[in-house]
Amino acid sequence: MNAFFAALWAEALKAYRSRVIGLSVAVATILPLVDGMFMLILKNPDRAKQMGLIGAKAQLVAGTATWPNFYYVLVMTGIAAAILFDFLAMWTFGREFSDHTVKELLALPTPRGTIVAAKFVLLAVWTQALALWIFGLGLVIGNAVDIPGGSAHLNLISFGIFMSVAFLNLLLVPWVGYIASLGRGYLPSMSWIIFTLASAQLLQVMGWGEWYPWAVPALVATIAGPQGGSIGVHSLVVVLVACVTGLAATFAWWRSADQAR
């Protein structure tokens, strides 16, 4: 256990001292701010028209300035948060190869599996804290904009859906860690992120989204939308399978792959 906490401390220090933590908070701050800006524009349609493109876009996404719409847009930003989570995983694993520091982690009394576990735990804490920050800030911004139609019940339901999307996105992060390790750097995992985004869109359009792990968070997000909806257990199972296989592949790779570079 001591070895795990030592590894977690090391990973936390690396993240804390990096610029990535500041960037991640900045991105997480922008998302609810953009949502609030949409609501502000929708509250004043005349001003929205004057603003041209931005106003038109805001109306397309949210329609009218109400709390249900505000939350719907906020939950949909969970998709953007998924990209942010993937980038954090790419950095956490890929930087060891880009900085050539991986060789300092292989012949240590702290087992390699413990180091990998610490990286995933840090990612879990980091991403879910960012999700809480996005939702909390959204709540503050929504109140500041003073949009109508809010209730404690709506707040609770929206929070549940938002955090579910964030958690499902977290479950898909291990594959990014694996690809960053397998590809020994950032580029392969970046390609992977683009591939999963594009394929999720395609399969959702084709009607197979509920069976494709990387399309499931977006499907859950639509529950918060005007049409509502539900998600089958099989969709959650495929996400869980993706998580377990991603974790297993990453641990196996770190334990046994040749580190010849």
Next chain:
Amino acid sequence: MELAIETHGLSKNYGPVHAVDSIDLRVGRGEIYGFLGLNGAGKTTTIRALLGMIRPSVGSVRVLGQAVGPNGRGPWRNVGHMVERPSAYPELSVRENLEVARRLHGLSDRDAVSRVIERLGLTHDADRKAGALSTGNLQRLGLARALLHEPELVILDEPASGLDPAGVVEIRELLAGLARGKGVTVFMSSHILTEVDRLATRIGIIHKGRLIEELEAKQMEELRSRRLEIQARDLEAAQRALVQAGFAVKDGENALLLNEERAIDAPDEVATLLVNAGSPPTRLVVEQEDLEAYFLRLTGGKS
């Protein structure tokens, strides 16, 4: 002899390429083992295999009496290492980089970091970010990390690389002191042959993945070929006189070379012979091949 490093038939293949081919290494405790080889000879692959970073295709590795196996198993609490160019987390300071290493080594002694910083002359740069360090100081940080936990065995890939001449001497004395004073085993590869020559108690030469020569420092002295180098105003006349006296004369660069023992052991007689022949030597010196020339001769490189 109690062994710190032992390999049996260690081989590593990458497809058709034999990076390391049937290497049998036996390094005793307290030895300073110099591992020499040209670029691509297999030095780093061997070092990575010793540290369990790559799995041998064939053969086995034992370090400090323990088998180095899959899943990073090995006696790493007692082994310090530096593989290839040193690396560090650029956004962390020197002290923080070493603090990360201290914790991952499970070292409870909090003063270990300060001690090794002082020992490696990094005090002035202790709070500087590693990304801003010079190559030499980054090398010192790598060595500090390898020595932080006072290991029984240090495995170093090019430890003097990037250091200035004073730093090279400093590190040489540090490693020699560790071996002689504390019985630490040092396994080091180097391309600075004179460094290995001065420091190592035993030398292994690897070429094209095979360990082609392994010798004690004393053997090294004996094995190096000696020769008598002669310069004279009339080299052709001097050569004729020597050939007439039965010497096998080789042409050197503006000099004549004699490899025979009777010439090397009695240069005074050779001088007398040349004086009597009317071609007195202007320079007469017994030269001994250095490690570099010996190494290049052995590996077929140009000397």
